[in-house]
Amino acid sequence: MILRGVGRRYGLRGPWVLRGLGLELPARALFRIEGPNGVGKSTLLRLLAGVDAPTEGRVLDRPRTAYVPERFPAALPFTAAGYLIHMGRVHGLPTAEAAVRAQEWLARFGAAGHARTPLAELSKGTSQKVAVAQALLAEPDLLVLDEAWTGLDTAARDELDRAVTERVADGATVVFVDHDPRRLAGAAGLTYRLEGHTLVPAADRPGDNGPHVRIEATCRPPASLPPDLPGAPVVERDAGDPAGVRLTTTAAHSDTLLHALLTARPPWHVTGLAQLPAPVPVPVGGAAVDPVPRPAPGGLADTAAPAPGTASRPARAARSAVGATTALIRYQAATLARLQRWLAPLLLYAVILGVGVRAGQPLLDSLGYAAAALLPAAAWFVRLCVTQEPLAARTVTASAAGPARAHRASLLTGLGCALALGAVGVATVLLISEPVSTDHTAVVPLLPAALAGLLAAGCSALLGAAVGALCARPVLHRHGWSLAATVLGSLLALVTDGSPAKAAVTGLVSGSLTGAVRVPLLPLAGALAVAAAVAALTSRIAALRE
Structure with missing residues (x-):
């Protein structure tokens, strides 16, 4: 997905909120947007999510998208599961699959007991869990989160962190805003800051834009990675070798990540280790970067990652x-x-x-x-x-x-x-x-x-x-x-x-x-x-x- 010279006004003839934005959002990337209140973060996320059209400029190659707004209403006349099923169908899921995925995501966020509860009777925190679930159940290729962690309990916040990491590992792009500066701070990605009407890389954040380390590991027989890996690494798997995995994280977290892999039960065997340079900003209009180092052709990610703008579920993306x-x-x-x-x-x-x-x-x-x-x-x-x-x-x-x-x-x-x-x-x-x-x-x-x-x-x-x-x-x-x-x-x-x-x-x-x-x-x-x-x-x- 690419933004070229994008600008947005307040209303049709009001003052500019954003102007001259240029940004490339490749697949398998995690972006954080920062800036003071009122600078236009939510407006930018709405543009990325396709909720609003730019007043000027163009948005190209938008993939299948899901969005979690800053505040989700409880005034809809559905149960939690009923609403999720409707939204699953809107995203292109068959009814039966939407129902199964609704139950799975409610369970992951600890809200399975509220599946039949009317939305109007849910607490603010549980209502927010429904809002997050509707965005995740269809496995979107672009996930846009506007302070989605607000109102969630600790367990649900951790689960959302894992879900974001899973989506990036599965080839999706995730863009988020959150008031907590520690949120996904160790994940391999880039932070941008809104200043004035435009977007600039926040290069002053330690660890976000520094050197990255790529670790290749294997575990036989094939096993799941340990939960809560340090640094929230980007995970890439080889479709032809389920036992192999490639993890990309910041250099600051590489030692703790290696220790977690080697001491896991069963242990993972490290087969490759390489330090990668920091991403280099490449101007496209306002600002654009390659946020995650891209593997050489023929590598693990080459077989697993879809091209930018390509749906991870082709049949679903081609829905009429x-x-x-x-x-x-x-x-x-x-x-x-x-x-x-x-x-x-x-x-x-x-x-x-x-x-x-x-x-x-x-x-x-x-x-x-x-x-x-x-x-x-x-x-x-x-x-x-x-x-x-x-x-x-x-x-x-x-x-x-x-x-x-x-x-x-x-x-x-x-x-x-x-x-x-x-x-x-x-x-x-x-x-x-x-x-x-x-x-x-x-x-x-x-x-x-x-x-x-x-x-x-x-x-x-x-x-x-x-x-x-x-x-x-x-x-x-x-x-x-x-x-x-x-x-x-x-x-x-x-x-x-x-x-x-x-x-x-x-x-x-x-x-x-x-x-x-x-x-x-x-x-x-x-x-x-x-x-x-x-x-x-x-x-x-x-x-x-x-």
């Missing part, structure tokens, strides 16, 4: 965009259903329908009324879906799937709810209305009328979804302004000349005068075009402005 969107829609729909906020727009639609539609009324008139009533309900559904996740939870899903895709999934979830409600409304009207013209002199054919009613409802749902998308985050953030804009936008979409929704409804009502059914194909095409344009616009804004 449709599959990721489907997982996001399932997650959004489950969130909406469990929060029961869907009741409000449903009741609104039912009340409007109950007031305006009576048994025995002309069919086309009633279908037009039902289609018009659906538009504000659709706008409401979309507003609910794009705002129902707490901010930290949105950053997690945005990192896993991309902010644009996550936003589109919210829009599709709201639109799907509106379309389902519209279909029920059309069916109800067909059952209780008379298939006759307004003056009861002409018979209206049922099947064409049903088709016209469904397409008119589709027009209203699409226009309502566009109104809801434009009247909620990321375009409008204030609740009062958002609600007022939704009401006004829904009204204008129904009464403005040229509106596809108005054209579809007017076609049904005017057709009822003579009993002629006018299928609103042209209005439907217009509604689709408007909805697609609004979805593209707001999805782009979602990456630029939270």
